[in-house]
Amino acid sequence: MSANHDGANLLEVRGLTKIFGTLTACDHIDLNIAKGEIHALLGENGAGKSTLVKMLFGSLEPNSGEIFWNGQAVRITSPGVAKKLGIGMVFQHFSLFEALTAAENIALSLDDGSPISSIAAKARALSYSYGLPLDPESLVGDLSVGERQRIEIIRCLLQTPQLIILDEPTSVLTPQEADKLFETLERLRAEGKSILYISHRLEEVKRICDRATVLRHGKVVGHCNPREETASSLARMMVGSEVQAVVRAPVEGIETAQPLLEIRGLGRKPATPFSIPLKNISLNVRAGEVIGIAGVAGNGQGEFFESVSGEVLQQDAASVRIRGKDAGGLTITGRRLLGAAFVPEERLGHGAAPRMKLSENLLLSRHATDGKAFVGTGGMVKSGAVYAASQRIIEAMDVRKSAPDPEAAALSGGNLQKFIVGRELDRRPSVMVVNQPTWGVDAGAAAHIRQALIELSRSGSAVLVISQDLDELFEISDAIAVMHNGELSKPMPIAEATFEKVGLLMGGAEPGHAEHTLETA
Amino acid sequence: MDITVNILLTIATAATPLLIAAIGELVVERSGVLNLGVEGMMIMGAVGGFGAGYLTGSPWIGLLAAIIMGAVFSLLFAVMTLSLATNQVATGLSLTLLGLGLSGMIGTRFVGQPGVRLPNLDIPGLSSLPIVGRLLFGQDPVFYISIALTAAVMWFLFKTRTGLTLRSIGDSHTSAHALGIKVIRYRYLAVIFGGACAGLAGGHLSLVYTPQWVENMSAGRGWIALALVVFASWRPWRVLAGAYIFGAVWIGQLHAQAFGIPVPSQMLSSLPYLATVVVLVLISRDKRLTMMNTPASLGQPFVPDR
Numbered sequence: 001m002s003a004n005h006d007g008a009n010l011l012e013v014r015g016l017t018k019i020f021g022t023l024t025a026c027d028h029i030d031l032n033i034a035k036g037e038i039h040a041l042l043g044e045n046g047a048g049k050s051t052l053v054k055m056l057f058g059s060l061e062p063n064s065g066e067i068f069w070n071g072q073a074v075r076i077t078s079p080g081v082a083k084k085l086g087i088g089m090v091f092q093h094f095s096l097f098e099a100l101t102a103a104e105n106i107a108l109s110l111d112d113g114s115p116i117s118s119i120a121a122k123a124r125a126l127s128y129s130y131g132l133p134l135d136p137e138s139l140v141g142d143l144s145v146g147e148r149q150r151i152e153i154i155r156c157l158l159q160t161p162q163l164i165i166l167d168e169p170t171s172v173l174t175p176q177e178a179d180k181l182f183e184t185l186e187r188l189r190a191e192g193k194s195i196l197y198i199s200h201r202l203e204e205v206k207r208i209c210d211r212a213t214v215l216r217h218g219k220v221v222g223h224c225n226p227r228e229e230t231a232s233s234l235a236r237m238m239v240g241s242e243v244q245a246v247v248r249a250p251v252e253g254i255e256t257a258q259p260l261l262e263i264r265g266l267g268r269k270p271a272t273p274f275s276i277p278l279k280n281i282s283l284n285v286r287a288g289e290v291i292g293i294a295g296v297a298g299n300g301q302g303e304f305f306e307s308v309s310g311e312v313l314q315q316d317a318a319s320v321r322i323r324g325k326d327a328g329g330l331t332i333t334g335r336r337l338l339g340a341a342f343v344p345e346e347r348l349g350h351g352a353a354p355r356m357k358l359s360e361n362l363l364l365s366r367h368a369t370d371g372k373a374f375v376g377t378g379g380m381v382k383s384g385a386v387y388a389a390s391q392r393i394i395e396a397m398d399v400r401k402s403a404p405d406p407e408a409a410a411l412s413g414g415n416l417q418k419f420i421v422g423r424e425l426d427r428r429p430s431v432m433v434v435n436q437p438t439w440g441v442d443a444g445a446a447a448h449i450r451q452a453l454i455e456l457s458r459s460g461s462a463v464l465v466i467s468q469d470l471d472e473l474f475e476i477s478d479a480i481a482v483m484h485n486g487e488l489s490k491p492m493p494i495a496e497a498t499f500e501k502v503g504l505l506m507g508g509a510e511p512g513h514a515e516h517t518l519e520t521a
Numbered sequence: 522m523d524i525t526v527n528i529l530l531t532i533a534t535a536a537t538p539l540l541i542a543a544i545g546e547l548v549v550e551r552s553g554v555l556n557l558g559v560e561g562m563m564i565m566g567a568v569g570g571f572g573a574g575y576l577t578g579s580p581w582i583g584l585l586a587a588i589i590m591g592a593v594f595s596l597l598f599a600v601m602t603l604s605l606a607t608n609q610v611a612t613g614l615s616l617t618l619l620g621l622g623l624s625g626m627i628g629t630r631f632v633g634q635p636g637v638r639l640p641n642l643d644i645p646g647l648s649s650l651p652i653v654g655r656l657l658f659g660q661d662p663v664f665y666i667s668i669a670l671t672a673a674v675m676w677f678l679f680k681t682r683t684g685l686t687l688r689s690i691g692d693s694h695t696s697a698h699a700l701g702i703k704v705i706r707y708r709y710l711a712v713i714f715g716g717a718c719a720g721l722a723g724g725h726l727s728l729v730y731t732p733q734w735v736e737n738m739s740a741g742r743g744w745i746a747l748a749l750v751v752f753a754s755w756r757p758w759r760v761l762a763g764a765y766i767f768g769a770v771w772i773g774q775l776h777a778q779a780f781g782i783p784v785p786s787q788m789l790s791s792l793p794y795l796a797t798v799v800v801l802v803l804i805s806r807d808k809r810l811t812m813m814n815t816p817a818s819l820g821q822p823f824v825p826d827r
Contacts, residue, residue: 058701059698059699078701079699079700079701080701082701083701091699095693095695095696095699095700096693096696097688097689097692097693097696097697098692098693098817099688099692099812099813099814099815099817100685100688100689100692104685104689105689107682107685108685108686108689108697108700108702109700116682116685139813141813272812
């Protein structure tokens, strides 16, 4: 693409490079954003999207390369400089202060020194004019993730930016909330503002973006008009090869199968002022099926996982039953001994000890259940057997690594996740509970993990998957339940489930009464 | 009647250094920095204040020197923890140890020397009024400074934009950095303010409370100030309440010991600590409010990735 300084481009980036140690996160990136367009930045996790936008917003300093703003070469040395130029950013991981009110959060990002009361009034007016209603006096800690994103957007709009960068904005929204966001974005485009839209959701990129730049392994691999592409051609550009489709054979006679995981009237008080209480959750997961739990982040999924896995014990031992036995009073090890396996959301520090080798991590989670295989007389570790088992898992899950038995932290996110899931699958557990199985995992590895979960269920295990990725749940689940504000809806068989129905439940339409949802909506 | 007034005056004198040091530390912790060096900064303020007062003969120059001494000493902590991102707990502890040792060394020639005392306020007509005269218009200047300081910090933290920014840094330094707030600069200023306050509190000890230099004369007051901040859930008016409860029970048990009440003196000596903790725990029953006021990034070193 030739240099263009006639002012039609609001932002031009040429040869932008960022190196972290031995990793080149961004390698000579070129990017042009015209006035009044919605420009998509596509790429898998780890492709360098977030690094690129952090450089555009001044949070990171590039090693080399140039940035032109309205044709003028600029150096964006801090977020303050970016804001002065007219660049606004809505962060993926929110940069809000939980203990402050919405108005105070907004005031902090404005430099004009106006009193907080007048900011509250301005924010309220602006939020209603864009159809994003907001109560400026509410504490951020009390708000849902969707409402928090509204604050981020309003905060960004109040600075009247020319370019708005949105980093994965819909990953925390229900489909209906996302629709509302798209309306806002189209309105902003009509006002002549430019938007850089970062996403890995191809359908929405096709729907609202005018142009797209695709990144892979830190390099630009193509520019295209997303409207002329198909979702699969965009995916091919992002991944660089065909992605294997997940196969899910329908199950038969599931109604008569034995429930292996039973949750009965599970409740939990909020542990901190900002966490969600669980209210009377009941669910059966039978042998041979995958049940998916959908929901917007922060609706009690984390609390639910902690309760089911035994990280937090229940008062009522019968509220969690594994293979017909009361498990509510048992610890994680106790529940594992009953035949259950758990994969938490956070890989490093929760699912695996970062500075320990893969074989040691294997021993940590399975020393109790596989005591005879891994621990010999007098408590001595049979390191040969542990090593052999870890190699078996590495092979079965196709874990890519640089050393025979590396530290967990040395693996990429996707490969570590494959190992952690494989470590539990290797036991052939009869109950498997997974929270966010493929969060931040590249498409190839994600397909592998999903297929493995389906196969585990078809071999006679009960699989429960908690995920915020609706596409994933529709791909692997036999039934989907929705968690909203600590309550769980009845599972909806996959044949009856649609994005719209699940989306309405995610937004809080009558949990537990899925069949009436469409009438009330 | 005179006895009551005298007791009230001694309570105020006992509470003032605690209040000043705790208010300073409160601002530091609200910015997300945990400085365990309060005791060290206080004793440095005490020796600096006494020394300057003794050498120049002016208690006011002594007080100024105490403030500067505390601030400069805290700068050491700021450079270590903020610029070099060392562990705040370890650095704070070593600051205390360093301060206790260094002040002893500096102060060897001051031991046993007569000090100078800051004169009490004396407003003709007002200060000689019965009862209220001495309580309201006849105390030492640092007492008035401590009350004004508490009010000013309350106003600053909760009514000004800069105060809001400071609190936001304590809540999440990564979010603050993402907004372009200069986290390190704010924290430097907060730490230095805290140091100046601790120095002033030390100056009060050696220029008002007992106008002489004795090694280790801070006697753990820095630690009490630190505890007050936590038990007061980082709220200024509660720090004030805590400091005065501590002062009152402290003076009360001294009088009880003098009267010869048949309770072991160790028991009485521990009473101020117990009473302060109990009262402050009772007023911070509201878990939610406590949580909201706790600086979430307290004690975590901040290293911006560039």
